[in-house]
Amino acid sequence: MLAGKRILLIIGGGIAAFKSLDLIRRLRERGATVVPVLTKAGQEFVTPLSASALAAEKVYTDLFNLTDEAEMGHIELSRDADLVVVAPATADLMAKMAGGHANDLASTILMATDKRVLIAPAMNVRMWDHAATQRNATTLQQDGVIIVGPNEGDMACGEYGPGRMAEPLEIVAAIEAALNDGPLKDKRIVVTSGPTHEPIDPVRYIANRSSGAQGSAIARALSALGAEVVFVTGPAEARPPDGVSVVPVQTAQEMHDAVHKNLPADAAVFAAAVADWRVENSAEQKIKKGPDGTPSLKFTENPDILASVAGLEVGRPRLVVGFAAETTNVTEHATAKRLRKGCDWIVANDVSPGTGIMGGSENAVTMITDQGADAWPRMTKDEVARKLAHQIAEALNDA
Numbered sequence: 001m002l003a004g005k006r007i008l009l010i011i012g013g014g015i016a017a018f019k020s021l022d023l024i025r026r027l028r029e030r031g032a033t034v035v036p037v038l039t040k041a042g043q044e045f046v047t048p049l050s051a052s053a054l055a056a057e058k059v060y061t062d063l064f065n066l067t068d069e070a071e072m073g074h075i076e077l078s079r080d081a082d083l084v085v086v087a088p089a090t091a092d093l094m095a096k097m098a099g100g101h102a103n104d105l106a107s108t109i110l111m112a113t114d115k116r117v118l119i120a121p122a123m124n125v126r127m128w129d130h131a132a133t134q135r136n137a138t139t140l141q142q143d144g145v146i147i148v149g150p151n152e153g154d155m156a157c158g159e160y161g162p163g164r165m166a167e168p169l170e171i172v173a174a175i176e177a178a179l180n181d182g183p184l185k186d187k188r189i190v191v192t193s194g195p196t197h198e199p200i201d202p203v204r205y206i207a208n209r210s211s212g213a214q215g216s217a218i219a220r221a222l223s224a225l226g227a228e229v230v231f232v233t234g235p236a237e238a239r240p241p242d243g244v245s246v247v248p249v250q251t252a253q254e255m256h257d258a259v260h261k262n263l264p265a266d267a268a269v270f271a272a273a274v275a276d277w278r279v280e281n282s283a284e285q286k287i288k289k290g291p292d293g294t295p296s297l298k299f300t301e302n303p304d305i306l307a308s309v310a311g312l313e314v315g316r317p318r319l320v321v322g323f324a325a326e327t328t329n330v331t332e333h334a335t336a337k338r339l340r341k342g343c344d345w346i347v348a349n350d351v352s353p354g355t356g357i358m359g360g361s362e363n364a365v366t367m368i369t370d371q372g373a374d375a376w377p378r379m380t381k382d383e384v385a386r387k388l389a390h391q392i393a394e395a396l397n398d399a
């Protein structure tokens with residue numbers, strides 16, 4: 001699947017660098033050429049000789065090596081690859097990338113490249129959780145960088161939490177998705193997913209039971225067909241798929257802003273269970289019990305994200321897909337919703353109690369288009385996602 005692909009692998013300085021040697025092996029097994037670049041710190045963890053022996057390629061280590069510059073300049077190196085991968089991506093490398101620094105070979109390549117960049121962060125849990133790293137991760141995602149992991153687990157430093165580099169095979173899967181020549185290659189698709197949280201006060205919020213499973217499966221299926229997926233997700237239980245740009249949000253308003261900020265796109269799929277209302281008088285401080293009795297919450301309507309995108313006069317995605325969770329007269333309600341919201345398709349599902357669909361692994365959907373209603377047999381959410389992704393590919397590739 002990676003035959004003929006050329007991957008520039010920047011190995012940063014972290015204990016996880018040893019896993020990058022295995023990553024080289026796994027990529028080569030799949031037919032890719034891997035050109036390693038070792039940062040100065042990376043060389044403290046793995047030697048240029050081992051990287052070069054496993055890659056069977058020359059290893060690049062220093063920006064001002066005149067011999068290398070004569071043979072292949074750093075600009076050419078950055079353009080020659082199909083994908084630039086940074087594994088492990090340390091907190092420092094991420095900060096440099098987010099800040100646009102170019103003071104060594106790795107950061108210069110990352111600034112000069114015209115290819116997509118995929119990073120696998122690895123660092124101490126507190127470094128990952130640090131506001132600066134989180135800010136940098138958000139900036140990088142907004143810049144279109146694909147972030148794989150980090151995973152949660154025991155760390156080399158003895159602590160526990162998110163910070164472990166994704167496993168080599170997880171990174172390989174994300175690389176394959178990023179390089180996929182599938183029918184959605186060169187198509188950018190925004191997917192919303194999960195619930196939204198609407199604050200009552202700084203510690204309380206109103207939410208719903210959406211797990212984000214269907215939205216996550218759709219993002220994965222679109223990415224597997226080669227799409228560049230921007231995954232705008234509320235606080236969901238389901239893990240976002242590897243290989244997509246994740247934009248985490250909390251509220252409907254934030255989701256609305258993130259979606260519009262990430263347009264233009266070829267298609268947009270609105271699988272999120274967005275709160276229809278938010279608390280208008282949400283409190284700045286925690287609401288206290290007291291002699292005044294129970295608080296009274298006043299609601300105001302949230303923006304309808306789907307309708308706002310479907311109604312765009314300029315920059316409307318070619319295909320806008322909404323969801324409808326109904327408990328009665330599914331087809332009738334969903335057909336009316338398609339017209340009311342101005343979207344092209346509605347994926348309608350019956351979530352009445354007893355179907356086990358809300359929060360379950362299966363779904364029974366009816367697809368509503370301008371051609372009418374098509375009831376799909378009950379299948380897993382992954383299968384629904386794949387079928388939907390194929391139909392989206394067909395629609396976008398039509399004429």
Ligand code: C5P
Nearest residue numbers: 270271272274302303304305306322323
């Ligand atoms: O109106 P209803 O909530 O049933 O519509 C469901 C569809 O509209 C879903 O696709 C959902 O993601 C989208 N939606 C939205 N913004 C809202 C409410 C719903 O994008 N505020």
